[in-house]
Amino acid sequence: MLFVIGVAGPSAAGKSSVVERIVSAIGSHRCALLCLDLFYHGLPVGSNPLEYDFDSPNAFDFEACAETIKVLAEGRSVSLPSYDYVRHQRCGPEITLSGSTEVLILEGILTFYHERVRELLHLKVFVDEDADICLCRRIQRDVVERGRAVDVVLAQYEKTVKPALDNFINPQKRLADLIVQRGVENVIAIDLLVKHIAMKLEQRGLNRLYSNLHEMPLTGQVRALHTCFRRSDASRDQFIFYVDRMIRLLVEEALNMLPFRAKRVTTPTGDVYQGFSFTTKLAAISVSPGGEAMERGVREVIREVRIGKVAVVAGACGDRLIEFRRYPPGLARRKLLILLPVLDTGATLSTVLADLARLGCMQSSMIVLSLIASPEAIATVCNNGWTSVRLVVSAIDRGVNEHGLVVPGVGWFAERYFGTERFDLPPV
Amino acid sequence: MEASFEDSWQGRVDLVPQTPQLVALYTVIRDSRTSRGEFVFYADRVIRLLLEHALNHIPLTPRTVLTRLGAKFVGLAYHEKICGVSIVRAGEAFEQGLRQIARSVRIGKILIQKRESGEARLISVRFASGRCTSVDTAKMAVHILTQVGVPAERILFVCMFACPEGIQALLSAFPGIQLITGAVDSGLTADKFITPGLGDFGDLYFGTCEDDRDSSLSFTDSDAGTLDGTSPHTS
Numbered sequence: 001m002l003f004v005i006g007v008a009g010p011s012a013a014g015k016s017s018v019v020e021r022i023v024s025a026i027g028s029h030r031c032a033l034l035c036l037d038l039f040y041h042g043l044p045v046g047s048n049p050l051e052y053d054f055d056s057p058n059a060f061d062f063e064a065c066a067e068t069i070k071v072l073a074e075g076r077s078v079s080l081p082s083y084d085y086v087r088h089q090r091c092g093p094e095i096t097l098s099g100s101t102e103v104l105i106l107e108g109i110l111t112f113y114h115e116r117v118r119e120l121l122h123l124k125v126f127v128d129e130d131a132d133i134c135l136c137r138r139i140q141r142d143v144v145e146r147g148r149a150v151d152v153v154l155a156q157y158e159k160t161v162k163p164a165l166d167n168f169i170n171p172q173k174r175l176a177d178l179i180v181q182r183g184v185e186n187v188i189a190i191d192l193l194v195k196h197i198a199m200k201l202e203q204r205g206l207n208r209l210y211s212n213l214h215e216m217p218l219t220g221q222v223r224a225l226h227t228c229f230r231r232s233d234a235s236r237d238q239f240i241f242y243v244d245r246m247i248r249l250l251v252e253e254a255l256n257m258l259p260f261r262a263k264r265v266t267t268p269t270g271d272v273y274q275g276f277s278f279t280t281k282l283a284a285i286s287v288s289p290g291g292e293a294m295e296r297g298v299r300e301v302i303r304e305v306r307i308g309k310v311a312v313v314a315g316a317c318g319d320r321l322i323e324f325r326r327y328p329p330g331l332a333r334r335k336l337l338i339l340l341p342v343l344d345t346g347a348t349l350s351t352v353l354a355d356l357a358r359l360g361c362m363q364s365s366m367i368v369l370s371l372i373a374s375p376e377a378i379a380t381v382c383n384n385g386w387t388s389v390r391l392v393v394s395a396i397d398r399g400v401n402e403h404g405l406v407v408p409g410v411g412w413f414a415e416r417y418f419g420t421e422r423f424d425l426p427p428v
Numbered sequence: 429m430e431a432s433f434e435d436s437w438q439g440r441v442d443l444v445p446q447t448p449q450l451v452a453l454y455t456v457i458r459d460s461r462t463s464r465g466e467f468v469f470y471a472d473r474v475i476r477l478l479l480e481h482a483l484n485h486i487p488l489t490p491r492t493v494l495t496r497l498g499a500k501f502v503g504l505a506y507h508e509k510i511c512g513v514s515i516v517r518a519g520e521a522f523e524q525g526l527r528q529i530a531r532s533v534r535i536g537k538i539l540i541q542k543r544e545s546g547e548a549r550l551i552s553v554r555f556a557s558g559r560c561t562s563v564d565t566a567k568m569a570v571h572i573l574t575q576v577g578v579p580a581e582r583i584l585f586v587c588m589f590a591c592p593e594g595i596q597a598l599l600s601a602f603p604g605i606q607l608i609t610g611a612v613d614s615g616l617t618a619d620k621f622i623t624p625g626l627g628d629f630g631d632l633y634f635g636t637c638e639d640d641r642d643s644s645l646s647f648t649d650s651d652a653g654t655l656d657g658t659s660p661h662t663s
Contacts, residue, residue, distance in 0.1 A: 217445075220488045220504055221480060227503025231493035245529055249480060252449060252473075260448045265459035268627030269617055275455025276448050301473060401497065411496030 001208050002073045003200055004104045004120055008111035008172050009127035010165050011055070012137035014183025018127050019107050021184060025194040026201070032072070032101040036108020038080055039065040043088035050156060052088075055109065055164030062114035068097075069106070069120045075099045102201060109164070112172045119383060122200075122209050125193060126176035127183050131165065206375060206396055210382040216253050216394045222246070226372075226395055230410050239416055243341075246371055246394055247297035251337075254369050254392040255301070258282070258335055282335040283308055283328045287352055289414035291339035294369065298337060310355065312348045320351040332360035338368045342413045343393070344406050346377030353386055363388035371413075372397055374406045440603070441595055444481045444610045450474070454611055458626045464641040467632055474588060474610055475525040482586045482608040483529070486510060513538060515569050518630035522586065538572060540565045563594040570602050580604030588629065591615050591622045 005022070009015050023031045039061045043052050053059060071078050077099040082092030097104075112118045112126075135157060142148045173179055180189045200208050207215050216222055228234065229242040255278070263277040284298045285291075288311040295307055306328035315321045328334070336356065340349055349368060356366060366389045368381075373393045377400075381391065397406045410416065444450060456462055456470040491505035512526045513519075516539040523535050566585065574580055583605040585598070590609040593616055598607065613622045621627060631637035 219484045220486075221484050223504040224488050224506055227491055227493055227501065227505055230495045230501045230503070232496045232498075241531070245480075248476065252477060255449045256447045258448075260452060263455055265455055265461075267458045267624045268460045268632070269621050269623055269625055271624030273455065273458045273624040275458065276452040277455055278449075278452050303469070398499075405497060407497055408495040408499035408501040409497055416496070 001205055002075075002104055003102060003122050003197070003208055004069060004073070004106065005123045005125060005197070006111040006118070006121035007105060007107045007125045007127060008109065008113075008169070008176070010129065010131070010134050010169050011109055011161065012134040012141065013127050013129035014185075015107050015127045017184035018125070018180060018190060019105055021190050022105065022194060022197065025190075026103060026197055030102045030201070032097045032104050034065075034068065034097065034104060034106045035083075036060060036065065036106060036111055037083050038090070038095070039068075040083050040088075040090065042083075042090055049088055050152060053160040053164070055160050055168075057110055057113050057168055060108075060110060060114075062117050065106070066114075066116040066120060069104065069117070072097055072099060072101070072104055073120070103197065109169050110172070112175045113168055118175065123197070124175060124177045126173050126179045128173070128179055128181050129183055131162075206378055210378060210387075210391075212382065212387055212390050213378055214253075214257065214390060214392045215396060216250065216392070222249070222394055225249075230408065232411075236416070236419055243293065243371070243417060244297060247294050247341075248300060250369055250371065250392065250394050251294070251297045251301055253394075254337060254367050254390075257367050257390045257392065280335045281330070281333060282337060283331065284337040284339055285310060285327065285352070285356070286339040287312065287348065288324070290341040290417070293341060293414065293417040294339040298339065310352055312351050320347050322351060322355055325355065327359070331356070332362075332365075335365050336361060336367065338366055340368060341371045341417075342406055342409065343368075343370045343373035343377035343381075343391075344400055344409075345374070345404050346380035349377065349381055350384060350386070353381070353389060366390070367392060369393075371395065372406055372409060374398075374400045376400050377406075437595060437599055437607075440599055440606055441590075441612075442481070442485065442606065442608045443612055444478060444608070450477065450610060453477075457632075458624065460627075462641070464632075464635055467641065471521065471588075471629075471633055472525060475522050476528065478586055478588065478608060478610050479522065479525050479529055482584050483510075485584050485606050485608065511536065513569070513573065515540065515565060517634065518628075521629070521633045538569045540568050563597045566594070566598050567601050570598070570605060574602070584608060589613055589622045589625055591625075594622070 007015050007019055019033065023033070040054070040059055041061055043049055068078050068080065077096060079094045079096045081090045082095050083090055084092040106117070106121070112121065112124050118124070138157065138161075139150060139153055142153045143150055178189070178193060180186050180193070184190070205215070207213055225242050225246045229239050229246070234242070258278050258280050260276040260278050263275050265273050265275060267273050282302070283306045284295065285308045286295050288309055291309075298305055298307070308327040308331070309324070310322060310327075311324040312320050313323045338352060340352070343349055353366065357363065363386060368389060368391045370391070370393045372395050373391065374397055378391065378396065381389070397409055399407055401407050405411065414420070453470050453474050457467055457474065462470075486506070486508050488504035489507050490502070492500050492502050495501050510530060510533060512523065512533055512535040514523055514535060514537050516537050520537070526533055526535065570580070570583060570585065573583055580602050581604045583602075585605050586608045588609070589611050590607065591613045595607060595612070599605070613625055615623055617623045626632065628637065
């Protein structure tokens, strides 16, 4: 699972130095660097390099950049010509990025600017520095190192660099996950950043990419329970028993996502115990038909919980429609446990989330509980802007088959649980 | 603190991950103002989590099964037989939880009564592992099990509360056993209760002590859906 970090910020703000620190802390063997400059369209034939606007988004081929990241994310290596800053063309010696790298750092002034690139980034860092300091460094670099005249540098600054800074570069701050002021001097910010990346690298699979995804710790019990109810020859009795056990553990796990506060109690021995309490109002929303199977598990731990229901059906053109809904009062003020045992394509869940959001529920109040999810469903939900909805799952499967079912999966979950199977599926 | 605790007993003490949820459950059952209904409910929830966690110590074998879609699922299967041994009386509170996760499990009992001196004395053995209220009881129960031929390595000792002194005493006497607990408290009071602990678990669970914790049968719907385990008259 390639973890992609985007580093953006004004020219001469100290992006490369920050990147160097990250690489040295994480280990250069685990990181690959990709500079957005590699995707310059290049100077059109006959143009004056001093007139051409290299700071405009139009100067970059963002589509090619996105494609390159996708290829690397698939584990394939990529070779690209490097950018020749003297001839202003993509004609330098080839750079090869290995498909086996764990972390890709994309660095450039407009790294988060284009949506196609931005949606591939798992962490967005903006390196910021005062404009006058950036200008001083720019003069230093262009005059001393590249032998240009001061007035030429200043003219270019005024004509293209400054407008790009105001119009395109600085607005990216709003999209950043972290803004590092003062560049490499900001030791604490860099330390936090490195620790976060190290923590992400320890996580397995999709958890690394989507921080709102919470996969239950894969204990022997979890695997054994899954083995028991997934096998095709499990009787209905066994299926229900093991599914119920798994659901109970899943619900207990999901409750950890709720806010809690400190509480002091006095024990019968007269001692004081410093604990926690949960005071959130909550409700469960079961997504019919599978969600009802999870209601008992929720009721077992929160006896008086209000349970709403929503039924989603496939529309004529493959879309999803809400056929029925009945929600508890005060929905928008509650934390919601959304019960959906199997996330196959993610279409049903997206529809339910959209419906709840329309009624004023905040993303951060929604917690989705699923026994089994496909990577496609997780990607669909997380990439469609549902990045603050918490997904608590007990297993992530291989994928979705042509019938839209998770593989290896369990087959039709609700039919098996409620005993309403009507037909056997053809083997894959 | 936690690291040193785990180091010194070399993995033979498994403290269930102290998630906010688990700590909140313990907060309810430790609170002297919790009603009986709430106490039993939340104790049962903790017990279920402890037992589910304890089962992770039972060896599993790799097993690949076919799902209804004809696809292979690489998983694990149970192959060991388990049996429960509850230490009368508090240990019996674990029986329902065990039965919920292993429906046909055999459950034996050990009854050990304390003498006036506070020293434990064996009363009867019906079958053979469980939970402790005092270290002496625990040691004696494990001793009995080993006497009837159960290897110490096959004993999982599950308890709700433990303290360093108790763990030390039990593990130094029986180095082979695995202890699973949801809380390691700071120590023991003069009358040998774990502190801060919760008092006498058996009395609280079965309601055999004088207190005013009885719940009324009326429904007190405090607009429902809160997760605060306290009863309405407490804050």
